[in-house]
Amino acid sequence: MLDRTEDLLKIENLSKNFSISAGLFAKPFQLRALQDISFTVKRGETLGIVGESGCGKSTLGRCILQLLAPDEGRVLWLGQDITKLPAEQMRQKRRDLQIIFQDPLASLNPRMTVGEIIADPLRTLMPEIDAKGRRERVLRTMEAVGLLPEMINRYPHEFSGGQAQRIGIARALISEPKLIVCDEPVSALDVSIQAQILNLLSDLKDEFGLTLIFISHNLSVVRHVSDRILVLYLGRIVELADGDDLYDDPKHPYTRALLTAVPIPDPKRARQRTIEGLVGEIPSPINQPSGCTFRTRCRYAEERCAQVRPPLETLANGRRVACIRWQELDLKPGG
């Protein structure tokens, strides 16, 4: 049995800024992509990360894997901070930490065969395995993700999106990782194929005891796969809770707004409900509002929301919310 209480990954006060050039002699803008992010990922769970475009969800995934260096904060993998590791030691860690990307075809080298693509991580991460061993592993992994052995010598362009995503998953799996960051893995796929890949990820998770971080803008998909869900807005955590709690009883007005906006594939219910549209659009991350960054679109905002930045409070059952009014608001769907 997996020990689900163990913290596999711990993120502490992580921040990431990007400098945006404002012209040759001007001081560059600072785009604050992530600010003060802290959370843990337990062994064997699926943590969903949701938010609108530009909220920093992909940047967060990349900072966790050290594909981007965070400006501040620590990323603790099994208790060890990996943000300051020398390159060679980080490479060793990459056996355990893998990623699957959104656009399967763009993330596969068109000049390599399927077999070469899937075996590639082994060459760097496990050079001790010889060619024969590599081939055996590749075939085993291909079978696990539902690719036929005769596909091993074909090229990516011969595959459909769904098949290409299976190749991407096989490449992530081959080093037997403990954690996989899935960055919008099904967004580019057709509905029927999307369901196949979601089922595959859930099977692989059980079979290999994986821990998943599942990044998506699609709340229905995140709800389907996740044990806990983290909601990001303008680079900050606004809510973190168990999937059921979050959907049945959201505590942050932004979570509620997202939930009421999700299309429901059920005509009668879709007609009955009222969509609580958000006012306006997401502000620029270069020029963020004072106080609570969500207040400019929040229907529950008061004067004091502009003055204080709401702390990320921890509630009784371990869920967290960043809203100074969470205790007075009833945000249950339909409420």
Next chain:
Amino acid sequence: MADVLVVDNLDVTFALHQSEVKAVSDLDFTLAEGETLAVVGESGSGKSQAFLSIMGLLARNGKASGRAMLGDVNLIGMSPDRLDRYRGKDIAMIFQDPMTSLNPTLKVKTQLAEVLVRHQGYTAEKANRAVIEMLERVGIPEPVKRANAYPHELSGGMRQRVMIAMALLCKPKVLIADEPTTALDVTVQAQMLDLFKNLTNDFGTALVLITHDLGVVAGVADRMMVMYGGRCIEKGPTDTLFYDPRHPYTLGLLHSTPHVAKRAKRLDPIQGLPPSLEHLPKGCAFHPRCAFRFERCFEERPPLLPVEDVREKACWYQGELKYEAVA
């Protein structure tokens, strides 16, 4: 309600290097004033090509035949010059990515006013006023300021609103929207779908919503048409198809769609992959993926036939499809 668009026997063929591929076969449908018809299907189902052909926008190697009657004129086979009298005036189309449809070098008001000057003979000043009114109508805050902006200065949601405003300037009889909300965030998508509902009510415009997202369909469509392998395989009122689908593919799509209000342990995906149009299976194009197939499906293609009064389906299987309500 009167029918504003009647499509009969529409075929779309593309000439390839040494062969031909049929993207749309034998498509029939009608569209009534103020009605919203959802056209549902996966990539390669022919859903976009069917409507590009009606708009005369097929790629150069594409050829359409059949009829698409807008009132008493047939749009299929019409010369581009004549088509331009109707396109943008009586029938308009918007696409998934507004940035590819807007001219990046022109201000919003310039490209929008052009439509009215050309089709309605407005003076520039009158056209500008109408443009700003329409921008306000589609929910753009500070319309005067936005009218003077260039497309890149607007957010994705704003650009899509600008496209909708442009499409509606002449109050067209038919608006075709090809995946209009797919690139948008969920909160903006919800605003857009609300906007579509209001506009069809207010202007009596008939809306064709091309999408793969059944959640979007459920919220706005009156009727739906499901396409597979270039053909319509089931069509009827939205509620009927959602709660009582009769084609195994429609059933499969419903079971593949995750539902935010209900966490199922597993989805029931359709096995296999959509077919390539170059190598459509013999018989029913869906039979290799179908759980209900029998001998006849391998050999004979099922015609689209009426079932009960309100719907049609193309499937030989007449038994009950086991279906637990998605709700």
